Amino acid sequence: MAVKTEGIKKREKDNSLQEFQDILKEAIDVLDYPDQVFDFLKTPMRFLEVCIPIQMDNGETRMFQGYRAQHNDAAGPTKGGIRFHPDVTPEEVKALAGWMSLKCGITDLPYGGAKGGIVCDPRQMSLSELERLSRGYVRAVSQIVGPTKDIPAPDMYTNSQIMAWMLDEYDHIREFDSPGFITGKPLSLGGSKGRETATSKGVLYTLQMVSDLKKMPIQDMRVIIQGFGNVGSYLAMYLHELEAKVVGISDELGGLYDPNGLDIPYLLENRDSYGVVTNLFKESLSNQELLEKECDVLIPAAISGVINKDNVERLQCKILIEAANGPTTKETIKILDEKGILLVPDILANSGGVIVSYFEWCQNNQGYYWTEELVDKRLKEKITASFLNVYHTSQKFSVNMKIAAYIEGIRKIAEASRLRGWVRF
Numbered sequence: 098m099a100v101k102t103e104g105i106k107k108r109e110k111d112n113s114l115q116e117f118q119d120i121l122k123e124a125i126d127v128l129d130y131p132d133q134v135f136d137f138l139k140t141p142m143r144f145l146e147v148c149i150p151i152q153m154d155n156g157e158t159r160m161f162q163g164y165r166a167q168h169n170d171a172a173g174p175t176k177g178g179i180r181f182h183p184d185v186t187p188e189e190v191k192a193l194a195g196w197m198s199l200k201c202g203i204t205d206l207p208y209g210g211a212k213g214g215i216v217c218d219p220r221q222m223s224l225s226e227l228e229r230l231s232r233g234y235v236r237a238v239s240q241i242v243g244p245t246k247d248i249p250a251p252d253m254y255t256n257s258q259i260m261a262w263m264l265d266e267y268d269h270i271r272e273f274d275s276p277g278f279i280t281g282k283p284l285s286l287g288g289s290k291g292r293e294t295a296t297s298k299g300v301l302y303t304l305q306m307v308s309d310l311k312k313m314p315i316q317d318m319r320v321i322i323q324g325f326g327n328v329g330s331y332l333a334m335y336l337h338e339l340e341a342k343v344v345g346i347s348d349e350l351g352g353l354y355d356p357n358g359l360d361i362p363y364l365l366e367n368r369d370s371y372g373v374v375t376n377l378f379k380e381s382l383s384n385q386e387l388l389e390k391e392c393d394v395l396i397p398a399a400i401s402g403v404i405n406k407d408n409v410e411r412l413q414c415k416i417l418i419e420a421a422n423g424p425t426t427k428e429t430i431k432i433l434d435e436k437g438i439l440l441v442p443d444i445l446a447n448s449g450g451v452i453v454s455y456f457e458w459c460q461n462n463q464g465y466y467w468t469e470e471l472v473d474k475r476l477k478e479k480i481t482a483s484f485l486n487v488y489h490t491s492q493k494f495s496v497n498m499k500i501a502a503y504i505e506g507i508r509k510i511a512e513a514s515r516l517r518g519w520v521r522f
């Protein structure tokens with residue numbers, strides 16, 4: 098987080114909450130649950146908005162808006178990352194918390210979903226400003242979080258160092274050591290082996306399932322990955338190791354495409370700490386152009402809403418795996434079905450992160466730490482079983498994988514809520 102470059106690009110208007118609610122409604126209708134279930138799940142059970150005063154390095158005090166949404170805690174404590182981004186909105190945080198509930202439901206973790214965010218541009222801040230902001234956020238939300246209440250983790254533009262500062266602040270407030278308060282920590286503070294690569298590995302394992310299903314070996318796949326941050330870059334590396342052809346990647350400045358395959362080791366070695374690599378090349382495409390290039394598998398691993406009604410008709414992929422949260426807008430889903438593109442939804446495909454966060458929390462609670470092989474083995478087992486469940490649900494109800502994933506997630510949260518007497522059906 099040390100590099101100061103230009104600020105993070107502004108996104109178009111975010112529609113995530115509406116998208117979450119629309120698909121939630123559709124899936125609840127397929128399940129034939131009463132409207133009460135939709136009314137209960139469409140917004141978080143708890144939402145906190147905070148203002149965090151931070152002294153900047155130049156002596157000025159700036160106010161930062163922060164949020165924490167706890168969607169549903171029927172199945173267990175809530176769980177979900179904290180993002181630092183200039184475009185964070187209450188609606189987006191609420192939608193992301195809902196998606197976390199579904200993710201935990203699909204993967205059968207004993208959690209409900211949460212998400213937090215701070216409106217800030219981490220690239221314009223020094224390390225000490227980031228530290229003060231991270232600590233200030235924990236002070237502001239400390240009443241509603243905790244190892245058996247709500248367990249944060251990294252998300253967009255937050256990392257293990259930020260988790261370490263947050264843990265330290267929490268331990269000061271509570272006056273005891275509670276490593277299970279937060280996941281995605283550095284190894285020396287009780288982090289789990291394999292957590293940093295977990296989301297990418299999870300995406301890879303879902304791709305392996307698709308490869309089996311479609312009888313298309315990974316080695317024959319031409320893949321485009323949008324985004325070269327934590328998730329995109331590890332994924333590119335794994336795919337390269339498996340001899341798939343990574344024909345396209347992008348960062349926030351642009352994209353690179355080569356039908357013969359890109360030199361992934363070179364790109365990995367030369368990117369900056371934010372995954373920017375296209376500035377090393379004279380010619381690059383726009384992010385939009387890259388999405389529309391020919392490939393077998395398209396993996397958006399950056400921001401939400403990049404596949405929408407303006408470009409869906411021009412997509413040339415056969416398989417679309419959502420590694421980012423919400424990269425495909427709702428209006429495209431039917432068109433993807435018509436075009437015969439298999440969509441593997443975010444709440445399944447990128448659940449590797451929260452699965453290994455759960456393993457980290459279990460290790461913290463046990464005080465006994467696992468080998469990387471064991472973490473990987475259990476991650477693979479869990480995500481593979483979840484994939485198969487979602488796939489069978491899609492067959493059973495004749496719906497696409499997106500709706501099927503919602504159905505699987507809703508079932509678990511709705512059942513836990515029903516047993517507690519919160520909803521009746």
Ligand code: GLU
Pocket residue numbers: 176177178179248249250251252253280422447448450451452454
């Ligand atoms: N932020 C990640 C996600 O969206 C990880 C959450 C976690 O590990 O709790 O799934």
